[in-house]
Amino acid sequence: xxxxxxxxxxxxxxxxxxxxxxxxxxxxxxxxxxxxxxxxxxxxxxxxxxxxxxxxxxxxxxxxxxxxxxxxxxxxxxxxxxxxxxxxxxxxxxxxxxxxxxxxxxxxxxxxxxxxxxxxxxxxxxxx
Numbered sequence: 001x002x003x004x005x006x007x008x009x010x011x012x013x014x015x016x017x018x019x020x021x022x023x024x025x026x027x028x029x030x031x032x033x034x035x036x037x038x039x040x041x042x043x044x045x046x047x048x049x050x051x052x053x054x055x056x057x058x059x060x061x062x063x064x065x066x067x068x069x070x071x072x073x074x075x076x077x078x079x080x081x082x083x084x085x086x087x088x089x090x091x092x093x094x095x096x097x098x099x100x101x102x103x104x105x106x107x108x109x110x111x112x113x114x115x116x117x118x119x120x121x122x123x124x125x126x127x128x
Contacts, residue, residue, distance in 0.1 A: 045123060060072075
């Protein structure tokens with residue numbers, strides 16, 4: 001009985017810890033995904049549209065050179081999970097992380113291969 005009671009008391013603390021949201025500053029989750037997909041595809045952030053959203057899963061559409069490509073995106077902690085719409089697995093070759101710099105009011109998107117940083121992109125609110 002004591003173990004059950006302890007689990008009930010600690011459960012809300014555990015849930016709050018696991019579900020803690022990252023600091024997005026003034027940016028919306030859709031904008032973080034928009035910036036991440038744009039940086040991965042080498043296009044301007046305005047060429048990426050939030051096509052559909054279902055809770056935490058967002059579908060982004062990239063329109064470039066007369067073609068349209070669709071991607072899924074989801075935020076998990078400070079990491080951006082992404083995949084092409086036709087794929088069933090999240091991309092793992094390049095890790096994409098983000099953070100918000102309060103003093104500069106910028107969103108930073110960083111690409112990593114293992115521990116090595118490959119690229120860094122910076123976005124301001126007016127970029128969207």
